[in-house]
Amino acid sequence: MVEVRLENLKKYFDGGKVKAVDGVNLTIKDGEFLVLLGPSGCGKTTTLRMIAGLEEPTEGRIWFGDREVTYLPPKDRNISMVFQSYAVWPHMTVYENIAFPLQIRKFPRDEIDKRVRWAAELLQIEGLLDRYPAQLSGGQRQRVAVARAIVVEPDVLLMDEPLSNLDAKLRVAMRAEIKKLQTRLKVTTIYVTHDQVEAMTMGDRIAVMNAGKVLQVGPPTEVYLKPNSVFVATFIGAPEMNILEVSVADGYLEGRGFRIELPDDIMEILRPYIGKGVLFGIRPEHMTVEGVSEMSHMRRTVRLRGRVDFVEALGTDTILHVKLGDELIKVKLPGHVPLEVGKEVTLLLDIDMIHVFDKSSENAII
Ligand code: ATP
Known part of the structure; x- marks a missing residue:
């Protein structure tokens, strides 16, 4: 087992025109x-290929523990490495x-025989060892690759x-x-x-990348x-986070046709932005x-009046599109919600779950 360290890793293509990483x-x-x-295109695969040694960095270093591997084959x-395309050899049995x-x-x-049977058992493909890849389903081929x-x-x-490449059910x-399997083997894994x-469901930590850079790393x-x-806020979560332009006033946020009252502690943080x-x-x-749907875990709520504009009934959840002044906001409620388009509603916002971002840098203030 080993710790992997990437130091100021860069990969430029086309004479520096494409800054992939x-x-x-x-x-x-x-x-x-x-x-x-x-x-797509943010530099994930290029980063992985440099860690694998399939791509040489333009700059920076890669360490496995205290061993530098930057230029090792x-x-x-x-x-x-496991690829999307399985890459199992068709002329060989499993x-x-x-x-x-x-x-x-x-x-x-x-030793080979012992290890092959160990790996096959872990992936539950012991019964398929004599088959050729053409005789396997996509999911089974991916098990062979793993x-x-x-x-x-x-x-x-x-x-x-x-x-x-797997269908939705198999993917889950x-x-x-x-x-x-990874938890059991405890092998350092980059996915x-x-x-x-x-x-969200697999990572111990997630590194969110955009345009060749890591924006945030955390559980x-x-x-x-x-x-x-x-x-990061809008890339994670579905439907994505509502983002509305507002201005900061003393005690509230002023939007286009709506107002969000703020408790004192939150207002203190936003005071420089008045x-x-x-x-x-x-x-x-x-x-x-x-x-309609009370949430007991909400400690502090703020009320907002709005009007139902559209209802997406998904079965397990309902997504309400609510007109709030001149803006539209999405609200996700559990189960079926008996609300019709045009109905006036009072939204309760969990004020401890709000976010405020700087308008020019788009970095989080709260
Ligand atoms: P995807 O999810 O679509 O695979 P990605 O996040 O893995 O995307 P990369 O494949 O790492 O992204 O590509 C990052 C950028 O580098 C893209 O703009 C891509 O077009 C470019 N790029 C990758 N490989 C090369 C190459 N060999 N020559 C020129 N440009 C490349």
């Missing part, structure tokens, strides 16, 4: 499951596929969107299995995804509850409608 500093702890999360790093990395490393035959990755007992396991099941639910609940910027514009944020699940 632009100064990443990150320590992945020994045995940790770290998720690199971000939109992949074979000298004791890493394993057994041969899993055994292959051990043969390259010249393990004795009985078994082949862990069979060498790598210091670092790298996974690049390994579940995105495999998510839990990979997480359990790339653009799926925030995958990140899932911390990134969800205390996002440090508008980008007279200025800020961005107000609240998640749809941190509000409720008076008389």
